Amino acid sequence: MSEPHRPLAENQDEQLYxxxxxxxxxxxxxxxxxxxxxxxxxxxxxxxFRYGLGVTGMNQPVTWGFYIINxxxxxxxxHAGTLISAILRLNQAEWRRPITRMAExxxxxxxxxxxxxxxxxxxxxxRMLNIFKWGRLQSPLLxxxxxxxxxxxxxxxxxxxxxxxxxxxxxxxxxxxxWLYEFLSWDWQGTPRQHQVLNRAMNLLMILxxxxxVSVHTVISYIFAMTLEAGWxxxxxxxxxxxxxxxxxxACLMVVMIVFRKVYxxxxxxxxxxxxxxxKLLLVMAAVWFYLTFSEYLTGFFGQEPAELDVMMYKFTGPxxxxxxxxxxxxxxxxxxxxxxxxxxxxxxxxVVSIGIVIGMxxxxxxxxxxxxxxxxxxxxxxxxxxxLTEISIFAAAISAxxxxxxxxxxxxxLISVWEIQEGRETAxxxxxxxxxxxxxxxxxxxxxxxxxxLEGV
Amino acid sequence: MxxxxxxxxxxxRRWGMVIDLDRCTGxxxxxxxxxxxxxxxxVDPQEAKMGRVMHWIRVARKEEHHGDRTFVxxxxxxxxxxxxxxxxxxxxxHATYKxxxxxxxxxxARCIGCRYCMAACPYTVKVFNWLEPSWQETLxxxxxxxxxxxxxxxxxxxxxCSHRLQKARDDAACENRDVREEExxxxxxxxxxxxxxxxxDLEDEESQVAAEARSPxxxxxxxxxxxxxxxxxxxxxxxxx
Numbered sequence: 001m002s003e004p005h006r007p008l009a010e011n012q013d014e015q016l017y018x019x020x021x022x023x024x025x026x027x028x029x030x031x032x033x034x035x036x037x038x039x040x041x042x043x044x045x046x047x048x049f050r051y052g053l054g055v056t057g058m059n060q061p062v063t064w065g066f067y068i069i070n071x072x073x074x075x076x077x078x079h080a081g082t083l084i085s086a087i088l089r090l091n092q093a094e095w096r097r098p099i100t101r102m103a104e105x106x107x108x109x110x111x112x113x114x115x116x117x118x119x120x121x122x123x124x125x126x127r128m129l130n131i132f133k134w135g136r137l138q139s140p141l142l143x144x145x146x147x148x149x150x151x152x153x154x155x156x157x158x159x160x161x162x163x164x165x166x167x168x169x170x171x172x173x174x175x176x177x178x179w180l181y182e183f184l185s186w187d188w189q190g191t192p193r194q195h196q197v198l199n200r201a202m203n204l205l206m207i208l209x210x211x212x213x214v215s216v217h218t219v220i221s222y223i224f225a226m227t228l229e230a231g232w233x234x235x236x237x238x239x240x241x242x243x244x245x246x247x248x249x250x251a252c253l254m255v256v257m258i259v260f261r262k263v264y265x266x267x268x269x270x271x272x273x274x275x276x277x278x279x280k281l282l283l284v285m286a287a288v289w290f291y292l293t294f295s296e297y298l299t300g301f302f303g304q305e306p307a308e309l310d311v312m313m314y315k316f317t318g319p320x321x322x323x324x325x326x327x328x329x330x331x332x333x334x335x336x337x338x339x340x341x342x343x344x345x346x347x348x349x350x351x352v353v354s355i356g357i358v359i360g361m362x363x364x365x366x367x368x369x370x371x372x373x374x375x376x377x378x379x380x381x382x383x384x385x386x387x388x389l390t391e392i393s394i395f396a397a398a399i400s401a402x403x404x405x406x407x408x409x410x411x412x413x414x415l416i417s418v419w420e421i422q423e424g425r426e427t428a429x430x431x432x433x434x435x436x437x438x439x440x441x442x443x444x445x446x447x448x449x450x451x452x453x454x455l456e457g458v
Numbered sequence: 459m460x461x462x463x464x465x466x467x468x469x470x471r472r473w474g475m476v477i478d479l480d481r482c483t484g485x486x487x488x489x490x491x492x493x494x495x496x497x498x499x500x501v502d503p504q505e506a507k508m509g510r511v512m513h514w515i516r517v518a519r520k521e522e523h524h525g526d527r528t529f530v531x532x533x534x535x536x537x538x539x540x541x542x543x544x545x546x547x548x549x550x551x552h553a554t555y556k557x558x559x560x561x562x563x564x565x566x567a568r569c570i571g572c573r574y575c576m577a578a579c580p581y582t583v584k585v586f587n588w589l590e591p592s593w594q595e596t597l598x599x600x601x602x603x604x605x606x607x608x609x610x611x612x613x614x615x616x617x618x619c620s621h622r623l624q625k626a627r628d629d630a631a632c633e634n635r636d637v638r639e640e641e642x643x644x645x646x647x648x649x650x651x652x653x654x655x656x657x658x659d660l661e662d663e664e665s666q667v668a669a670e671a672r673s674p675x676x677x678x679x680x681x682x683x684x685x686x687x688x689x690x691x692x693x694x695x696x697x698x699x
Contacts, residue, residue, distance in 0.1 A: 052610040054589035059509030123571015123611030141550040383509030
């Protein structure tokens with residue numbers, strides 16, 4: 001429990017190193033289970049590689065299934081991180097400090113997993129490099145390759161740069177393996193000059209990463225929107241996908257925060273206020289998501305274009321009615337019902353809502369990808385799409401890989417940025433009050449007080 | 459692109475079809491002929507039930523409901539070799555492209571199997587080799603040597619029997635003349651017992667196919683999408699409604 005006297009700042013945050021210092025049987029057990037699921041998924045992929053995509057449930061006309069759905073889903077989750085942390089940092093939201101690191105880790109891991117999915121989906125993975133040899137820049141798939149690579153590069157750097165001071169702390173504590181921390185800390189000593197460079201790099205990165213993140217999911221939506229398929233060929237898809245991505249990203253972030261808060265006893269850092277603030281953001285995104293969904297479907301419905309209507313009815317009342325209405329419930333009804341009131345905005349209900357949104361956003365990807373293919377323009381015998389064991393186990397393996405990646409990260413690096421917490425404790429109150437003072441009207445007696453120092457000489 | 463492939467002395471043609479639905483009986487001869495001509499693999503019944511039948515041309519079945527009565531009509535469906543082919547726009551590796559005389563070609567050896575072209579095709583005419591392709595004993599022994607066998611994991615579709623066009627072009631080039639229209643016919647056209655399919659150069663005003671394409675009965679499938687298919691259908695004369 002907390003000590004009666006205020007201890008030195010260094011020891012105060014000992015809890016943040018808990019995950020690195022303590023490895024209990026629970027860790028090994030969880031890791032073993034996850035690893036088993038991952039290995040089984042890899043084995044299933046081996047079968048697919050050997051026998052062909054016939055081991056999946058895909059067919060004509062449903063030529064895209066779980067892999068593409070999960071690709072869009074995972075890349076969407078990846079917006080949790082970098083984008084949210086960049087926006088919060090840019091806004092100087094002081095409550096961001098214990099959140100940003102986890103958000104950035106989610107991005108890096110999920111992006112690597114999501115980015116693999118189009119390759120898993122290839123009929124000829126052995127010819128993958130044809131994309132570079134014969135690549136057509138006119139193809140939206142190439143746009144994807146470019147923007148995902150750029151985003152992966154930007155977000156791993158954006159994860160690493162604010163990690164450097166913490167790595168140096170670990171190095172100074174003598175944490176093993178020492179060579180790792182010595183190598184990664186880049187000789188960080190925490191001098192004012194180094195802090196200045198670090199801050200400048202972070203500022204540059206967060207401004208850079210926002211357009212890249214927006215472009216990634218826009219371009220993913222373009223894969224669909226650039227075709228002539230009913231239900232896909234829509235101008236709203238870019239912003240719709242980006243909003244959905246941020247939405248599912250925040251939800252996933254909250255799930256991760258709640259789980260690791262419990263596992264590593266971070267209750268002192270991740271307080272109700274952080275969850276409350278994030279769930280307000282979630283609530284806003286739920287409204288934005290619903291607005292975009294409504295616009296998309298009303299525009300399609302009002303025109304009564306037969307092809308468009310066929311796809312829509314397939315979702316509203318046809319075979320996809322259950323996933324469709326479940327999606328509306330999970331993505332809009334439930335969050336609005338539970339997060340609008342302070343009374344119901346508790347951690348358990350936030351967990352329920354967040355898990356619901358993650359599922360709901362997965363359903364949204366399902367509902368976008370499959371029905372448009374299932375209901376072709378022409379008279380073509382349509383076969384219902386059901387994923388095979390291979391697709392399901394590769395999905396499970398992808399989720400396991402995410403959990404495993406996150407757990408491994410927590411074994412080597414603090415999940416909450418230690419130096420940013422300490423910096424916040426030392427300087428945030430002063431900086432924030434100065435900032436607030438600068439918003440206030442000037443004192444009539446002394447015009448220069450609180451005013452922009454650059455204007456003082458005028 | 460088409461110009462580069464044409465070579466000196468070979469006139470550019472716009473090969474196309476008019477399919478008279480008044481004549482088509484749905485006998486399926488075109489389906490069988492195409493299968494043999496192009497070495498289209500067989501799919502076992504289990505796979506077929508999952509929706510993985512492989513046909514380059516199929517007899518599509520259309521149901522129209524008027525009150526309590528249902529009218530069923532049929533039409534052969536194959537690659538329409540669109541002038542503005544959506545499949546060629548999206549291919550990431552130039553494996554499906556507008557080739558000689560505007561035919562939509564497939565380079566099987568380059569295809570990475572992303573199936574984007576299948577998703578983008580509004581006519582759903584492309585098929586995929588979901589598994590290692592197989593043929594029955596006799597067919598295996600008598601595959602057409604002019605058409606390459608496709609491996610698993612690539613997309614394929616009707617090529618308008620482009621190997622026949624290639625042969626006709628080679629002959630014409632040897633004799634330093636243009637390809638004559640009667641020299642080139644896809645297998646489905648050749649075999650149709652009802653003579654429902656007219657094939658030829660749509661840009662040649664004199665040709666029979668161009669004349670039929672001008673008929674008021676002729677129409678394009680999904681004309682509103684602006685893909686400009688090279689195949690037109692002719693409505694049956696009597697509408698039963």
